[in-house]
Amino acid sequence: MVIAKAWVLKKHFDGFPKTSDFDLKRIELPDLKDGGEQKLLLASVFLSVDPYMRPYSRRDMKEGDIMIGTQVARIVESKNPAFAVGAFVVSNRGWRTHFISDGKDLQLLPSSWPESLPKSLALGTVGMPGLTAYFGLLEVCKMKPGDTVLVNAAAGAVGSVVGQLAKIGGCKVVGCAGSDDKVAYLKKLGFDEAINYKSVKSLDEALRKASPDGYDCFFDNVGGEFASVAINQMKKYGRIAVCGAISQYNDSVPQKGPYVQVPMIFKELQMEGFLVSRWNNRREEGVKALLKWVVEGKVKYHEQVTEGFENMPMAFIGMLKGENIGKAVVKV
Numbered sequence: 001m002v003i004a005k006a007w008v009l010k011k012h013f014d015g016f017p018k019t020s021d022f023d024l025k026r027i028e029l030p031d032l033k034d035g036g037e038q039k040l041l042l043a044s045v046f047l048s049v050d051p052y053m054r055p056y057s058r059r060d061m062k063e064g065d066i067m068i069g070t071q072v073a074r075i076v077e078s079k080n081p082a083f084a085v086g087a088f089v090v091s092n093r094g095w096r097t098h099f100i101s102d103g104k105d106l107q108l109l110p111s112s113w114p115e116s117l118p119k120s121l122a123l124g125t126v127g128m129p130g131l132t133a134y135f136g137l138l139e140v141c142k143m144k145p146g147d148t149v150l151v152n153a154a155a156g157a158v159g160s161v162v163g164q165l166a167k168i169g170g171c172k173v174v175g176c177a178g179s180d181d182k183v184a185y186l187k188k189l190g191f192d193e194a195i196n197y198k199s200v201k202s203l204d205e206a207l208r209k210a211s212p213d214g215y216d217c218f219f220d221n222v223g224g225e226f227a228s229v230a231i232n233q234m235k236k237y238g239r240i241a242v243c244g245a246i247s248q249y250n251d252s253v254p255q256k257g258p259y260v261q262v263p264m265i266f267k268e269l270q271m272e273g274f275l276v277s278r279w280n281n282r283r284e285e286g287v288k289a290l291l292k293w294v295v296e297g298k299v300k301y302h303e304q305v306t307e308g309f310e311n312m313p314m315a316f317i318g319m320l321k322g323e324n325i326g327k328a329v330v331k332v
Contacts, residue, residue: 173193
């Protein structure tokens with residue numbers, strides 16, 4: 001018998017999440033039985049903390065539910081021939097140390113995954129955030145060589161991949177982040193221009209200086225005031241991929257923003273919101289491409305690793321405050 005630990009949502013977040021909004025529970029898991037549906041016992045190795053968990057928790061969860069989220073897990077016991085003991089998988093089973101599965105919700109790590117590469121990348125650069133960058137740029141921004149691409153939250157899990165994929169695609173890339181350390185990281189990744197939006201006197205002026213001709217593509221992870229400034233600097237027929245709105249997730253009172261219709265009409269812009277799940281049928285294509293670029297050194301990565309399952313809430317709150325460079329993960 002295995003005792004699993006799980007973090008539950010004790011209280012819906014009011015404004016910024018607090019550690020007191022979570023509760024650590026112990027759950028007794030039944031033994032696996034031959035012939036039953038529950039054929040696999042798994043242990044989480046790495047768990048993801050992501051911005052989407054903040055708005056989705058309000059939309060999809062009840063108080064007392066296990067926090068939503070994804071993990072890389074190792075198969076500890078198997079009565080399913082398709083899954084060998086010791087194999088690693090990606091699963092969407094929330095903040096828990098152990099769980100039982102019938103295998104239908106599990107995605108094996110690619111067989112080409114090199115031993116030298118951290119398996120936690122399946123939650124970041126070669127996982128959901130990387131795929132968000134890949135499909136958002138190709139399918140929503142319709143990036144093409146010679147474009148100028150603007151990305152905010154550029155040192156985060158999604159934004160850092162967006163910038164690098166845009167460079168691979170022959171674009172000029174301008175990235176914005178919230179500290180000098182993050183700006184230095186963007187330069188290291190090969191961004192053409194990197195702006196600390198917190199220290200510039202005028203974001204409008206800084207964006208104009210970085211690209212006087214404007215922007216063909218804007219990959220928006222932030223929303224709010226940043227998006228209001230950026231939309232006025234789009235080129236004619238520019239494309240805007242609305243991926244996230246982290247500037248608004250923790251607001252108790254909704255922000256009032258300017259209206260977008262005038263710049264959209266005069267510049268004939270395309271602005272599209274998207275969820276990466278739209279391309280689930282092409283997941284293998286995206287993972288294969290991202291893994292190849294990482295192995296070749298064309299896409300670099302940085303992980304903010306928090307040790308210890310008991311520190312999940314702290315890692316989540318730190319990520320929402322922008323304390324991480326690259327992908328924030330928790331090692332069990």
